[in-house]
Amino acid sequence: MKPVQKNDRLLVHVEDLTHDGAGVAKVDGYPLFIQGALPGEDVRVHVLKTLKSYGFAKLLEIENASPHRVDAPCPVFDTCGGCQIQHLSYEGQKGFKQKMVRDAITRIGKLPDVPVHAVKGMEDPWRYRNKSQIPFGIQNGRTVAGFYESRSHNIADTDVCLIQTFEADAIMVGLKKSLLEMGIEPFEEQTHRGQLRHVVVRKARATGEIMVVLVTKKKKFPQAEQAIALIRSLVPDTVSIVQNVNPEKTNVIFGNETLVLWGKEVIEDRIGDVRFEISARSFYQINPVQTEVLYGQALEYAALTGEETVIDAYCGIGTISLFLAQQAKFVMGVEIVPQAIEDAKRNAELNGFTNTLFEAGPAEQVIPRWYKEGKKADVLVVDPPRKGCDEQLLRTILQQRPGRVVYVSCNPATLARDLRILEDGGYRTKEVQPVDMFPQTTHCEAVAWLELA
Template structure:
């Protein structure tokens, strides 16, 4: 086997992509990860680092390009950490994401016969984010705003983002040029000086309502009325202008104090026929168009007739719960974040649902107690964080054996791991449907349906 050395230049063939979107080339079986390279390409590389089992290389020149390579439309794609896949055609992105899920289900879940369907993508995979969190700072004496570079807190300065709303672009650019005359200094993370830390922009896709949040170091800041007037002029769709105060020396975005400067405290949106109220700090799905696709798939897999009791573990603000409540006799949701449960109850009331019950607490503790109280589920829906389901919750599912489990996942690896555990406990995975919630990135969501083996 050839021993690779740092700073070597090589011509290599790219075979695959990692789950983070880096190209993979192998030298006598030794994998090199190459940022920006695509499968099928012949590329010249510069070896940056070699470890025992793998190494990293820089792409120098593409000698033979992939037919799926496209020119990234974003001017800061190479440096910004927000997107990883703009250089890959959307067709290529969807194929990559299907392979990610299929490989995980086959290799980790050891379920090679389970169908993993083609990814449900978007007609227009741009400008889909309904929430932007934009850090402000200074560089060489000038105001900068944009997004962080990969794995850093260095702000990549930009006036546009191809996956956020045009309204967010407009406010970001206007504030950047007008801060000085407003007497508002951008915050400096290293020195803990300055005023404006972040700009957060939220938009209701169905309603068109826009909320603008200014995250400041102090409660009192200069020319607040002028700032409000500027925002209202730049974005006439704004119905809510909020200030959040974060005086701490931290990289956490929000502080504990939130004030309404102008307009409403919340904006509204709809996913399907279900209405939601969104505050400055509410959790809410980033891409509501694809959220509707995802939840309709979950509802389809739940296969409800109207007589079922459904438990929604990790229910958040009740987004899936309220979709399920349209077809179920009773939906019970549990979520560890108390504020999310308050939002879920309010959203249920907003939509006139009387067949929902929400409780705050760890799913792995609340659901076993429900079962002991005789609140038994016919169908159980889980939508866990990236780490997957808590082992105790999986044990409860296997002990109580609801007839159907619908698993909504944001991490193919932990989905596959948990499918294997449920399979070993008597369930059979019928199929998996990936959904592209975050075009231009490597992230993929998926919904799986499992039924008790007969």
Template sequence: MKPVQKNDRLNVYVEDLTHEGAGVAKIDGYPLFIHGALPGEEVEVHVVKTLKSYGFAKLLDIKLSSPFRVTAPCPVFDVCGGCQMQHLSYDGQLAFKEKLVRDAMARLGKLPDVPVHAIKGMDNPWRYRNKSQIPFGERDGETIAGFYRTRSHDIADTDTCIIQSEEADIVMRELKHQLHAFGIQPYDETAHSGLLRHVVVRKGRATGEVMVVLVTRKKKLPQQEAVIALIRNQVPNVKSIVQNVNPGKTNVIFGDETVTLWGNDVIEDRIGDVRFEISARSFYQVNPDQTEVLYKQALDYAQLNGDETVIDAYCGIGTISLFLAQKAKAVMGVEIVPQAIEDAKRNAQLNGFTNTLFEAGPAEEVIPRWFKEGRKADVLVVDPPRKGCDAHLLGTILEQKPERVVYVSCNPATLARDLRILEDGGYRTREVQPVDMFPQTTHVEAVAWLELGM
């Protein structure tokens, strides 16, 4: 029998946070997950759902508040799904994320003795995002724009987002207020009608250059010149205005057709001394300040002296690859998205690198072929998606045994799982460095340094 029932009202003590940022209270060992509650708090809750092993409760009142609780500065924090941690002080956020990495290493990776360093956070954890994807819609005859509510496609209407650029706020606000005057209907997802689906705003952090992408259901854009003029007048540093056409009944943001309406096809940014050209659909890290911290750590762990050949699995547009190419003899990058590989080649040329090679394809297929062709790696760098490394790629690493592996991770759980596999195959994890790439959210990155048979 469960110790709590649906609709119970309880006073509970919050012990911990889940990896999604929900408070955890336990009643006779039975976990209750409470959105908005923080560790160390005594709270009154209403039990809304009970399952066999855990339940969910709604926060009603805070009887004893955490010293790390702060008032969230965003007016739509309670409903928007973009941020989960604004009610926790930044010091508290950093402690939570560092603990996530330490717990994953000890509990999931069975590596309690591996040093996990203090997390590297930001001096100013606001306005850091260089890319915003803003859905547009309509409610009661009025245009709305903002971000989706948690676990839904309902738009939390707002005029500002304090983790994105000021330019994104301006574009969102001005287009929202002028859309009907231009004769443009916002997209209705249910009816698959209307025109403007999303507005994507990208900004080069180092250069200040801005790109605005209008994602539309049809190609014809009413009063196109007036829309361009509005954006140019309101955002003086805009360098590119682009239209992407997505006619599909889909949740995917971009369609296949992209045309430049005004200005350049790309904007430019720099991470450290490396330049990057960014197009409308380029993958590019959204926090370039912390990306530089992350990549410098990866470069440090790679321990390059200029004689090494490096393979960069999951290379994207070559951001890590080009960082490594500054110090390596040769860098080979592989990525499954062909357009990203074309971007990587272009960025290598832009920076004058002649010691890089990029190929499109699954890393777990391309890298074994490279090894068979005699293209051996002294150092292998992996930066996989949240699901972690493909099992075949891990097998290839263990078979070919590069001296050093640098693992860049966006998911502590899959990082710990994969480190355990590599450890069992003869590698030793020397240390792990967490980096806060996404302040105000629950996400954390980490870089691990592995050596063969230490």
């Protein structure tokens, strides 16, 4: 029998945080997950639901607050799903993220002796996002915009987001006030009615250039000139206004067709000394300040002398590749998305790099062919999606055996899993450096350095 039942009211001690920021308390070994509770706190809770091996409870009262508890400054923190840990001080956030990475490396990777360093954080952990994806909708006859509530597609209506740029706020508020006056109907996901689905605002930190993408259900957009005039008046630094057409019944933001309504097709940014052209759908790291820290760490672990050939699997638009090309003899990048490879080639040309090669295709197929052609890597860099490296790519690494592997990860659990596989295949993990790319959220990136034993 479970030690707690639904509707019980209890005083519990919070021991930990989950990967999505809920407090964890145990009653006779039975975990209760409590949104809003922090480690070290004694809290009164109302049990909402009990399953076989864990349950959920609502925070009623804090009897003994954590010294790291702060008042969340965001007006919609309690409903918006964008940030999970604004109520935790920034020092507390960094400590939580270091522990999260270390616990994954120890428990999943079975690597308790690998050093996991203190998190490299930000001086100012606010207003850092260079891209905002803002859904628009209708609630009670009025236009709403903001971000989705946690685990839902209900929009938490707001006029301010403290982790996006001031320009994104201005465009969000200005459009929200004027859409219906211009005759533009916000999209309703449930009925598939309306025109404007999302507004995506991108800002290049180095140049200050702004791109605004209007994601519409239909290509026909008679109010385009009015929208262009309004956006330019709201944010004069706008240099590109683009329409993306997505007619599908889907949660995916972008459709396949993109049209330039006004200004340039791309904006330009820099990471360190490397220039990048960014289009409406380019993948580009969200936090420009920490991207330089993250890539700098990857470069440090690559330990390049100018004589190495480097392979960058999952190279995207060539961001890490070109960072590495500054110090490598030759860099080869592979990425499954053909458009990203075209962007990578263009960015290499933009910077005058002649020591790079980019190819579209699955890394686990392209890299073995490169080896057969004599294109072998001294250093291999991987920066996979949240699901981690493809199993076949890991087998490829173990077959080709580059002397050094640098693993850039956005998911500590899959990083730990993949490190275990590489360790079992003859590599040794020297150290792991977490980097906080997403302050106020539970997400944490990390860079691991591996050497062939």
